[in-house]
Amino acid sequence: MYTYNEFDNAFVRERVAQFRQQVERRIDGSLTEDEFKPLRLMNGLYLQLHAYMLRVAIPYGTLDSAKMRQLAYLAERWDKGYGHFTTRQNIQYNWPKLADVPDMLDALADVGMHAIQTSGNTIRNVTADHFAGAAADEIADPRPVAELLRQWSTDHPEFQFLPRKFKIAITGSPNDRAVTKAHDIGLRMVRNDAGEPGFEVIVGGGLGRTPMVGQIIRDFLPREDLLPYVEAIVSVYNLLGRRDNKYKARIKITVAENGLDTYRDLVEARFAELRPAFSGVDQELLAGIEAEFAPPAFRDASTDGYEAHRAANPAFRAWTDTNLTEHRAPGYAIVSVSLKAHGATPGDASAEQMRVLADLAERFGHDELRISHEQNVILPHVHKSDLPQVYATLRAHGLATANIGLISDIIACPGMDYCALATARSIPIAQEIATHFDALKLEHDIGPLKIKISGCINACGHHHVGHIGILGLDRAGVENYQITLGGDGTETATIGERAGPGFSADQIIPAVERLVMAYLDLRDSADETFLQTYRRLGLTPFKAALYPDQEKRHAA
Amino acid sequence: MTRRPFTPKVVTANALLEGDAVWLTEDDRWTRDIADAELIEDEAVAEDRLLFAISQPDVVVGAYLADAKPTDTGPAPIHFREAFRTRGPSNYAHGKQAGE
Numbered sequence: 001m002y003t004y005n006e007f008d009n010a011f012v013r014e015r016v017a018q019f020r021q022q023v024e025r026r027i028d029g030s031l032t033e034d035e036f037k038p039l040r041l042m043n044g045l046y047l048q049l050h051a052y053m054l055r056v057a058i059p060y061g062t063l064d065s066a067k068m069r070q071l072a073y074l075a076e077r078w079d080k081g082y083g084h085f086t087t088r089q090n091i092q093y094n095w096p097k098l099a100d101v102p103d104m105l106d107a108l109a110d111v112g113m114h115a116i117q118t119s120g121n122t123i124r125n126v127t128a129d130h131f132a133g134a135a136a137d138e139i140a141d142p143r144p145v146a147e148l149l150r151q152w153s154t155d156h157p158e159f160q161f162l163p164r165k166f167k168i169a170i171t172g173s174p175n176d177r178a179v180t181k182a183h184d185i186g187l188r189m190v191r192n193d194a195g196e197p198g199f200e201v202i203v204g205g206g207l208g209r210t211p212m213v214g215q216i217i218r219d220f221l222p223r224e225d226l227l228p229y230v231e232a233i234v235s236v237y238n239l240l241g242r243r244d245n246k247y248k249a250r251i252k253i254t255v256a257e258n259g260l261d262t263y264r265d266l267v268e269a270r271f272a273e274l275r276p277a278f279s280g281v282d283q284e285l286l287a288g289i290e291a292e293f294a295p296p297a298f299r300d301a302s303t304d305g306y307e308a309h310r311a312a313n314p315a316f317r318a319w320t321d322t323n324l325t326e327h328r329a330p331g332y333a334i335v336s337v338s339l340k341a342h343g344a345t346p347g348d349a350s351a352e353q354m355r356v357l358a359d360l361a362e363r364f365g366h367d368e369l370r371i372s373h374e375q376n377v378i379l380p381h382v383h384k385s386d387l388p389q390v391y392a393t394l395r396a397h398g399l400a401t402a403n404i405g406l407i408s409d410i411i412a413c414p415g416m417d418y419c420a421l422a423t424a425r426s427i428p429i430a431q432e433i434a435t436h437f438d439a440l441k442l443e444h445d446i447g448p449l450k451i452k453i454s455g456c457i458n459a460c461g462h463h464h465v466g467h468i469g470i471l472g473l474d475r476a477g478v479e480n481y482q483i484t485l486g487g488d489g490t491e492t493a494t495i496g497e498r499a500g501p502g503f504s505a506d507q508i509i510p511a512v513e514r515l516v517m518a519y520l521d522l523r524d525s526a527d528e529t530f531l532q533t534y535r536r537l538g539l540t541p542f543k544a545a546l547y548p549d550q551e552k553r554h555a556a
Numbered sequence: 557m558t559r560r561p562f563t564p565k566v567v568t569a570n571a572l573l574e575g576d577a578v579w580l581t582e583d584d585r586w587t588r589d590i591a592d593a594e595l596i597e598d599e600a601v602a603e604d605r606l607l608f609a610i611s612q613p614d615v616v617v618g619a620y621l622a623d624a625k626p627t628d629t630g631p632a633p634i635h636f637r638e639a640f641r642t643r644g645p646s647n648y649a650h651g652k653q654a655g656e
């Protein structure tokens with residue numbers, strides 16, 4: 001795994017020391033809030049509804065046990081004993097006190113972590129496929145490139161004041177688990193006709209107020225051209241992006257207003273200028289980083305015990321059916337640990353759970369952990385013979401819910417329970433949907449179904465790309481929930497369609513139930529997923545299920 | 557242009573050190589219980605009290621006027637967002653509802 005070099009370390013320590021002084025000067029009154037706010041945001045510190053919130057970057061969602069233990073320590077020492085994993089593969093602490101934050105940042109720096117560039121109009125934490133380095137369908141581990149991008153973008157003098165924030169996602173696999181088409185730049189590893197690996201470069205995707213699926217600006221970019229090409233994209237945006245209107249400032253609008261072809265021409269021209277300056281130092285750097293991401297020494301062992309345990313233990317079998325993904329090494333599995341126990345807050349983990357996960361990673365998982373944008377924790381490399389023990393430990397700590405990809409594996413942003421920008425709550429809706437369908441015992445029958453909930457139009461909960469998306473709004477002083485259908489965040493990315501008028505907080509669960517019952521009725525077999533049925537039939541039959549009264553009125 | 561009639565307000569903000577919600581009292585203190593806040597019925601007074609709040613940047617952050625209504629026990633919030641600020645999150649018994 002990548003470890004910080006001395007330069008990184010000195011940089012992070014210096015930033016913490018600076019911030020400590022800034023906090024002191026804010027508290028003694030020599031800095032006003034207007035002066036302090038941009039400084040605290042640069043260090044990941046927000047002020048929310050009930051308290052400050054510290055957002056800590058987990059670059060490309062990768063952690064080792066030491067880092068995870070330190071996250072647990074922060075949760076216990078300075079917060080309320082838990083942390084919240086987000087759709088940006090970050091962790092948020094919801095209750096820090098202002099005066100404690102520099103100590104928290106110092107504790108993070110002890111394990112090579114920080115909260116820099118988790119805010120502001122900069123290039124944010126680069127996100128990656130959470131199965132990176134493990135997935136059977138992967139061309140190459142995308143994390144060395146993600147790390148290269150992180151080093152290149154961190155404190156990049158040209159890109160500290162972009163028109164707006166800038167998010168890059170990367171996957172090394174043609175099957176997109178990193179929602180690359182909903183990012184300012186998406187990078188998807190593909191092979192050209194000669195079989196060489198390179199990147200499909202996607203630009204101008206994004207959710208929020210004006211959701212857009214990213215467009216392909218280059219269908220094959222050789223790996224060695226990546227940095228100058230990305231720099232060209234950002235540099236064109238830096239000049240062309242609108243600074244007059246915050247809602248039109250993201251690159252998706254720049255690309256839409258100028259047209260993809262014009263944007264591409266400008267990027268190619270800039271790329272031609274920049275390319276010669278990249279003399280290969282970046283490639284040397286990349287080679288060095290790649291060495292740090294070398295795959296672990298996988299072990300060759302029998303899986304007979306695993307199969308026998310599966311056959312004898314139905315609960316274990318159900319968990320292996322939903323929570324495992326095919327690994328590229330024989331005998332291994334990728335374990336998705338659900339942070340979505342029915343009724344729990346999606347993405348929350350207690351300090352104790354974090355420590356259990358760290359211990360499991362250390363004992364059985366080559367010391368690797370990942371955070372997924374779906375707010376779960378991944379043990380990427382577990383030998384199948386160890387799974388019975390891993391499962392038993394997870395189960396003892398409320399971490400063995402067998403629901404990955406199912407209706408209760410819901411993405412929910414913090415919403416109005418924490419977030420100052422929210423227009424409605426999202427967490428209670430997620431909790432109720434999960435407990436409701438668990439009580440109906442329908443979850444496994446329903447099969448793959450992604451529900452995603454956002455508490456405002458900013459769409460941190462990715463509702464536009466949920467098979468069922470739920471957006472919480474404020475309608476005349478009452479919480480109201482709008483449904484979108486048919487969204488998809490994978491390589492076949494689609495923005496969901498708005499189903500119709502929203503529902504009140506007590507009507508949204510029955511509405512979701514009507515949708516799901518309609519699907520069970522309409523699917524042509526148990527193998528046809530919700531999304532497939534929706535794509536086959538379109539909005540109409542689902543709309544009829546959502547708004548039965550209107551149907552009756554039409555019929556009368 | 558007709559102006560909307562003034563509705564009663566409280567001055568609220570977040571505490572600088574703890575970050576939690578606080579309300580301005582009649583005697584210029586910051587309280588953590590909205591029921592102890594000053595309910596302002598006059599627009600000019602409201603502006604004045606807000607300016608006073610803003611002049612205390614070393615105590616509070618982001619002061620603003622929020623709609624409130626009188627009750628037997630003191631001012632109470634009107635909008636659900638303001639109601640949440642008096643309690644805390646709904647997923648854990650943290651914040652003001654836990655007496656913090």
Ligand code: SF4
Binds near residue numbers: 421454458459
């Ligand atoms: S979607 Fe809105 S409410 Fe939810 S976390 Fe983002 S900004 Fe906050």
